[in-house]
Amino acid sequence: MSDETGKSKTKTSRRRFLGAGLALGGAAIAGRAHASEGEAAILEKKDWNQYLGDGVDARPYGHPSEFEKSVVRRNVAWLTADPVSSVNFTPLHDLDGIITPNGLCFERHHAGIAEVDPAEHRLMINGLVDKQIVFTMADIMRFPRENRVYFLECAANSGMEWRGAQLNGCQFTHGMIHNVMYTGVPLKLLLEEAGVKTNAKWIMPEGADASAMTRSVPLAKAMEDCLVAFKMNGEALRPEQGYPLRLVVPGWEGNMWVKWLRRLEVGDEPWHHREETSKYTDLLENGKARRFTWEMDAKSVITNPSPQAPLLHKKGQTVITGIAWSGRGTIDRVDVSVDGGRNWMPARIDGPSLDKSMHRFYLDFDWDGSPLLLQSRAVDSTGYVQPTKNQLRAERGTNSIYHNNGIQTWHVKANGEVENVEVS
Amino acid sequence: MSKFLKSAFVALSMLAVATPAMAGKFDLGREATAAEVAAWDIDIRPDGQGLPEGKGTVAQGEEIYAEKCASCHGDFGEGIDRWPVLAGGQDSLKSERPVKTIGSYWPYLSTVFDYVNRAMPFGEAQSLEPDEVYAITAYLLNLNDVVDSDFELSKQNFVKTRLPNEANFIADARPDTPVVAKGTEPCMKDCKPDAVKITGTARVLDVTPDEAKKQTGSLD
Missing domain, CATH: 2.60.40.650 (Immunoglobulin-like)
Incomplete structure (x- = not known):
């Protein structure tokens, strides 16, 4: 093993040396390929044509090419008071197909990224149920699972454009969206495990972060297609997307997809909490405001x-x-x-x-x-x-x-x- | 109902009564203890469900607010930098720049108590005692001219303390733009009578200039 490492070091040093030589004599070498003969991209040997690259142990968790460094989420600093309670945007102009890579899914936090130890994470269901119940992550992984691809769009996506064109880039005008495949347990199964009482009409998911995010979700939606997800695009949720557990509310505004999900209360009335009264209500010209505007339009x-x-x-x-x-x-x-x-x-x-x-x-x-x-x-x-x-x-x-x-x-x-x- | 079905029904009902904490289909999870539910179940509803025992005056609230809230929200709830404005804005909702505060916009007082209790102070959530939350809520009511400066808010008078904008929230009326019959082609040719003109261009070219701060509402 040590011998292998030694060899590898030697090669790296040689490559570095040659690289430096190329940089120093760059002009002279470039001069060898005349435009009339063809393109330097073809006529000149590149480092990667000749020398060995990194071995398999160099990148145990892979990352994009260094030539893709500009493909990142970006923030618009003046939109919010503090980056801990803020948003950044998916670089839609750099992506293709329909799946958003996990590291590029836009982020929206209200109290920063909670770093939750899954061993200490619990999901509680309380309120109008037969049995107030607590699940560990291990319990949740024993329920039947589903895989579904859904978009998650923040209701405020394009919100800066109501009064006219403002931000120059689809990352900023439309980048509060991502689309990934979730693996999770149908919320219906978890609620049935607790036994929902007949007078129940609403559920209230709550997050474990320092904003303790809450929303009121009609029970019908919860029983129809919501998921409690633990994987995105095949791997564990990213911390910034609610690791180890998030609610998936298909087709409805992203704020309802509570991250770091730790509790579901079942009730007979909506809670009218901050994110469904002060925020996420749509003020009209006549001074009235629409509330519970959950669906995301085409x-x-x-x-x-x-x-x-x-x-x-x-x-x-x-x-x-x-x-x-x-x-x-x-x-x-x-x-x-x-x-x-x-x-x-x-x-x-x-x-x-x-x-x-x-x-x-x-x-x-x-x-x-x-x-x-x-x-x-x-x-x-x-x-x-x-x-x-x-x-x-x-x-x-x-x-x-x-x-x-x-x-x-x-x-x-x-x-x-x-x-x-x-x-x- | 046949005699057999009736007796079966009665037997089932008795079973349900006898074992209220019946195991679910998968027999996963365990029953939460009363202390566990109490530790997490802190949410408050407009009808007062969830309110803890307690009380606090405007004057007490002013002191706590000055110490724990004013550095972001301003001494009078006016908001420092981009932090939320909490007071004022009455009669601004129809204007070009609405100021949406507790007094001008929020429908229910329970939302104030619930949010302060669960998420404030920013960076030190769930550190306030119930009496402190009652007091801060009372002070916020006073800043918004909803109560006098000698007011005391308590669990007892909470539900009858109403916010002025409650009646102005309405149901979702979408879709409020055209829907076509399935399979119908939308307009494809000459959909606008004249050649299209540019009427405005992006105001923010590099996305982060200071002047834009004044031109857009906060998303937070």
């Missing part, structure tokens, strides 16, 4: 091109792509406009079309190099048509903060730069 956005992903190749064939989702079912169709919503072309949905999951769409497009006003419009399996932002404003005014699912417009300029705009 929505879509073009992720490429977008302000953080300009069209750098000039005119010709290009791939316009984006995502669409609905809290009421699947996506039936997505149309794309290049003239600000005057005329539309059907896009191609590729990959799985799953209930309450993100869908991926493409429009293979021959760009003539002229400016575009790019939009996408989703229609879901209930016939709901994604509205324009102006339609939403006409109904609700501009003070709602939440549930802005209006059609997004990107202005692609002749030079390929992309800007977030509002249109007539």
